Structure formats: C-alpha cells, structure tokens
Amino acid sequence: MATSQTTPKIIIRGLHKAFGSKVVLDGVDLDIGKAESVVILGGSGSGKSVLLKCVLGIVKPDSGSIKVDGVETVGMKGKERDELLRKFGMLFQGAALFDSLKVWQNVAFGLIQGRGMARAEAKAVALKKLGQVGLGADVAELSPAELSGGMQKRVALARAIAADPEIIFFDEPTTGLDPIMADVINDLIIASVRTLGASALSITHDIASARKIADRVAMLFNGKIHWQGPVAELDRSGNAHVDQFIHGRAEGPIRMQVLRP
Amino acid sequence: MFLISFLGTIGRVFLGFLGATGRLGIFMGAAVSHVFRPPFYPRLLLQQMISIGYFSLPVVGLTALFTGMALALQIFEGSARFNAEGTVAYIVAIGMTRELAPVLGGLMVAGRVGAAMAAELGTMRVTEQIDALTTLSTNPFKYLIAPRLIAGTLMVPFLVLVGDIIGIFGGFTMAVQALDFNAGTYIKNTFDILTNLDIISGLVKAAAFGFIVTLMGCFHGFNSRGGAQGVGAATTNAVVSSSILILSANLIVTQLFFSN
Ligand SMILES: Nc1ncnc2c1ncn2[C@@H]1O[C@H](COP(=O)(O)OP(=O)(O)OP(=O)(O)O)[C@@H](O)[C@H]1O
Numbered sequence: 300m301a302t303s304q305t306t307p308k309i310i311i312r313g314l315h316k317a318f319g320s321k322v323v324l325d326g327v328d329l330d331i332g333k334a335e336s337v338v339i340l341g342g343s344g345s346g347k348s349v350l351l352k353c354v355l356g357i358v359k360p361d362s363g364s365i366k367v368d369g370v371e372t373v374g375m376k377g378k379e380r381d382e383l384l385r386k387f388g389m390l391f392q393g394a395a396l397f398d399s400l401k402v403w404q405n406v407a408f409g410l411i412q413g414r415g416m417a418r419a420e421a422k423a424v425a426l427k428k429l430g431q432v433g434l435g436a437d438v439a440e441l442s443p444a445e446l447s448g449g450m451q452k453r454v455a456l457a458r459a460i461a462a463d464p465e466i467i468f469f470d471e472p473t474t475g476l477d478p479i480m481a482d483v484i485n486d487l488i489i490a491s492v493r494t495l496g497a498s499a500l501s502i503t504h505d506i507a508s509a510r511k512i513a514d515r516v517a518m519l520f521n522g523k524i525h526w527q528g529p530v531a532e533l534d535r536s537g538n539a540h541v542d543q544f545i546h547g548r549a550e551g552p553i554r555m556q557v558l559r560p
Numbered sequence: 561m562f563l564i565s566f567l568g569t570i571g572r573v574f575l576g577f578l579g580a581t582g583r584l585g586i587f588m589g590a591a592v593s594h595v596f597r598p599p600f601y602p603r604l605l606l607q608q609m610i611s612i613g614y615f616s617l618p619v620v621g622l623t624a625l626f627t628g629m630a631l632a633l634q635i636f637e638g639s640a641r642f643n644a645e646g647t648v649a650y651i652v653a654i655g656m657t658r659e660l661a662p663v664l665g666g667l668m669v670a671g672r673v674g675a676a677m678a679a680e681l682g683t684m685r686v687t688e689q690i691d692a693l694t695t696l697s698t699n700p701f702k703y704l705i706a707p708r709l710i711a712g713t714l715m716v717p718f719l720v721l722v723g724d725i726i727g728i729f730g731g732f733t734m735a736v737q738a739l740d741f742n743a744g745t746y747i748k749n750t751f752d753i754l755t756n757l758d759i760i761s762g763l764v765k766a767a768a769f770g771f772i773v774t775l776m777g778c779f780h781g782f783n784s785r786g787g788a789q790g791v792g793a794a795t796t797n798a799v800v801s802s803s804i805l806i807l808s809a810n811l812i813v814t815q816l817f818f819s820n
C-alpha cells in the first residue's frame with residue numbers, strides 16, 4: 300500500500316467549521332494519497348464525522364479548500380457535485396440505510412439510481428457485495444429494520460463499496476461488530492484499497508483496527524490535525540495526545556468534560 | 561422598558577416570520593424547478609399517487625358523505641322559515657362542489673398525508689438517509705420531493721371530484737329518506753343548477769390545496785432537526801401551516817373566480 304508519489308487524491312487546507320459559537324474544525328490540513336488508507340483518530344465529538352461531511356459537501360465549511368483530483372470542490376453544486384460524488388462511497392456512522400427499501404435494494408441503490416445499471420445486474424452485484432460482508436441471500440430480502448445493529452453496519456458498508464468508488468469514507472466501520480467480524484471488515488477495507496486502488500479515509504476508535512488498515516494515521520484534536528505519521532510510528536510518535544489515545548488513559552493532556560465522582 | 565421589550569418581541573417574531581417565508585420561497589422554487597428537469601422517477605410517482613389518492617378515499621369519502629347529509633338537513637331547517645325548501649338541492653350542490661368538498665377534503669388530506677410526509681422525510685433527515693441519498697448521486701429534491709408534489713397536485717382534485725359526488729349523494733339521501741323530497745325532482749334540480757364553473761373552481765382549489773399540503777409536508781420534514789422531538793415538531797408544523805394556508809388560499813381562489 301505504498302503511497303504513490305503523484306499528487307494526492309484529496310488535499311484539505313485550512314478547513315474551518317463552526318456551529319453557532321462552537322468551533323469544530325479550526326484549520327484542518329490533510330492529504331489523502333492515491334490508493335492510500337488514512338485513519339483519523341480523535342475523541343468523541345472532536346469533529347471527525349463533520350470533517351468527512353465537509354469533504355462530501357453535506358456540511359458546508361465556513362472557509363478553507365478541499366481539492367479532489369486537483370479540482371476545488373468547496374461551493375460545488377448541482378450536476379458538478381453529482382459528478383464528483385460518483386467518485387465517493389460513504390459509510391455513515393449510523394448506517395443511514397433507506398428503511399423503505401429492502402437490503403439488496405439499499406446496496407444496489409447507487410448502481411441503479413446513480414449509474415443507471417439494470418436491476419437484475421445490480422442485484423447480482425449487491426448479492427456479491429453482501430457476501431463479502433458475511434450476509435447471505437436470505438438477508439438480502441429483509442428490510443433494514445429487521446436487522447441487528449452490526450448487520451445494518453455491514454449492509455451500509457456493502458452499499459458504500461458497491462459501485463467500486465475511487466474514494467471510500469468509513470465512519471467507524473467496526474463499531475458494534477464482534478472482534479472476528481471486525482477483522483473480516485478490516486480485511487475487506489484493506490482489499491478495497493489494494494485490489495481496487497481506492498483511497499480510503501476511515502474514522503475509528505478501535506486502535507487494533509487502525510493499526511491494521513492504516514498506511515497513515517492522523518490525530519484530530521482541538522479542531523486541528525495535531526499529529527500525523529505512518530502507522531509504524533504510532534507507538535513512537537513522541538506526542539502525548541496520541542500516546543494517551545492509543546493507550547486509552549483517562550489521565551493526560553486530553554481532558555474529557557466529565558464530573559469526577 | 562416594558563413597551564420596548566414588547567416591541568422587540570413583536571419585531572423578532574416578525575423577522576422570524578419573514579425569514580421563514582423566504583426559506584419556504586427558496587425551497588418551493590427549488591422543488592418546482594426539479595419537477596420539470598430529468599431524471600424522473602415514474603415508479604415513485606405512481607407509489608405516491610396511490611398512497612395519496614387511493615388511500616385517502618375512505619377519509620375524504622366519509623367526510624363528504626356526512627357533510628352533504630348535515631348540509632341538507634341544515635338548509636332544510638333554515639329555508640323552511642321562509643318556505644323555500646326547494647333550495648335544498650341547489651345549495652347542497654353548489655356548497656359541496658365550490659366550497660365544502662375542496663376545503664374539508666384538503667384539510668383531511670393535510671392531516672393524513674401532510675403529517676405522514678413530514679414524519680417520513682423528517683425521520684430520513686435525522687437518520688441521515690437524505691445525506692446518504694446525496695452521496696449516492698441522487699438528488700433528494702428529484703427523488704423525494706418532486707414525486708410527492710406532482711402526486712399531491714394531481715390526486716387531491718381526483719379526491720375532491722369523488723367527494724363532490726358522494727357529498728351530493730349524501731344530501732340526496734337525507735332529503736329523500738328523511739325529509740320526504742321527491743327523488744326525481746331533487747336530481748333534476750341538482751343538474752339544473754350545477755355549472756361547469758362550480759365544479760372546475762372546486763377542482764382548481766383542490767389542486768392548489770394538494771400542492772400546499774405536499775409542499776408543507778416536504779418542507780417541514782426536509783428541514784427537521786434534532787431527533788424524535790424535531791420530527792414531532794415538523795409533523796405538527798406541517799399540519800398547522802398547511803391548514804392555515806389552505807383556508808387563506810381558499811379565500812383567494814374564491815375571489816379570483818367569483819368576485820365579479
Ligand atoms: N448539524 C450539526 N449542528 C450542530 N452541531 C453539530 C452538527 N453536527 C455536529 N455538530 C457538533 O460538532 C461536533 C463534532 O461532531 P462530530 O459528529 O464530527 O463528532 P465525532 O468526532 O464524529 O464524534 P464521535 O466519535 O462521537 O462520532 C459535536 O460537538 C457536535 O455537537
């Protein structure tokens with residue numbers, strides 16, 4: 300998974316976003332290379348999901364630049380934005396499955412609606428992708444409400460990768476899965492990057508998963524990328540915030556806003 | 561001091577109202593422009609037409625039936641005071657087609673369809689399904705809102721036409737069964753008095769009300785915020801605002817048709 304030397308797939312510079320008076324992103328700079336897998340670490344509520352949504356254009360950044368394949372995407376609208384989003388697959392933190400559609404229709408949605416593929420062909424692709432996340436053809440005919448949380452997550456993952464996108468965003472792909480299934484998903488993410496050559500940007504609180512899927516790790520803290528480096532340097536980052544995070548210690552420079560008993 | 565804070569409150573409410581009107585106007589412009597631009601989703605349109613048109617038939621039909629019957633009874637009692645019982649058929653026919661079937665039908669559809677739409681789209685918003693649509697290269701205005709707007713604007717006139725017939729039939733039943741009217745005369749009087757304009761003005765109203773109900777349902781659902789409570793508020797707002805808009809639009813359309 301060597302980072303290619305060409306220009307990065309995504310270049311984020313000086314990204315700012317505040318909700319009212321609450322500053323969430325305060326000048327984020329981050330690159331994601333072609334066929335590179337980047338993992339973002341950061342405390343709950345630190346703005347990781349907001350960062351992904353800014354890149355997708357679901358949340359409008361207050362200022363800053365986001366270039367995809369060298370093209371500025373901030374402020375893009377309409378057809379241009381639709382075209383851009385064809386390059387992306389997104390796994391939402393809360394799965395966000397369409398509850399009026401069956402499981403397989405969810406997975407095939409981007410193929411049928413977005414790309415105009417014939418239904419039968421799209422269904423075959425959907426069943427194959429569902430197989431890759433460990434869900435059989437019987438599950439394909441159920442509605443999302445009939446699935447467990449972890450199963451919903453896997454369906455959402457299948458939907459994100461169904462159209463073989465160039466860029467895949469995973470918002471907590473392994474949260475809510477048992478350790479074995481989590482590792483299956485890790486392998487699937489690695490395969491997406493290696494075999495399809497996709498660029499992946501993942502958010503996870505699961506350090507074992509981060510070590511496995513990441514080429515590079517970035518730590519988001521106080522609205523900025525506080526530290527970033529190759530995954531091999533995670534243990535010798537020399538950064539107290541990163542150390543506290545990967546060892547899961549309550550004491551350290553990152554202070555959670557809680558009342559101590 | 562009190563006066564200033566009082567005026568301040570009025571000012572804030574007024575500004576809030578202007579802001580909401582502006583947002584609604586922008587939303588309506590976007591929604592209508594997407595109605596006419598491809599891609600179109602005929603399957604979804606059909607689904608909405610069935611859910612708005614077919615499944616509202618019992619509600620609108622019963623409303624029209626009871627209203628027509630009550631109207632016949634009221635007019636009979638009232639007109640008997642100056643020996644004009646013969647006007648029952650006239651007033652039921654005109655009252656139902658011009659006014660009661662469209663307005664009551666519109667209000668019933670607001671309660672049934674507008675609320676359901678706001679709740680459905682509101683839930684899709686707060687569970688990020690609308691965001692997911694966007695990331696799957698599908699425009700939510702075209703996929704979710706356009707089919708609903710078209711279906712509402714087409715199907716409420718159909719419902720009102722059915723309501724016209726059932727309402728007049730209700731009046732007829734009441735008159736013939738309970739008030740000893742002659743069936744043949746009642747029917748003849750009804751057809752004598754009714755003009756195309758009576759029926760068409762009612763259907764134009766119905767189309768406007770269908771548009772209002774679906775627009776408000778979509779607008780409040782689409783912009784709902786903050787979980788179950790937000791969806792609840794969106795539902796209430798959709799029903800209240802579309803009811804008020806229906807009643808005011810009714811006055812405007814009536815004036816346009818009949819004020820000279
Ligand atoms: N639509 C919104 N309106 C207002 N505030 C928001 C909105 N979306 C996110 N926020 C705020 O932005 C902050 C960052 O949210 P975000 O969802 O990005 O956190 P996160 O890093 O993904 O956390 P977690 O790991 O718990 O998912 C939070 O404090 C949240 O309250």
Ligand SMILES: [Mg+2]
Nearest residue numbers: 347348392470
């Ligand atoms: Mg998050």
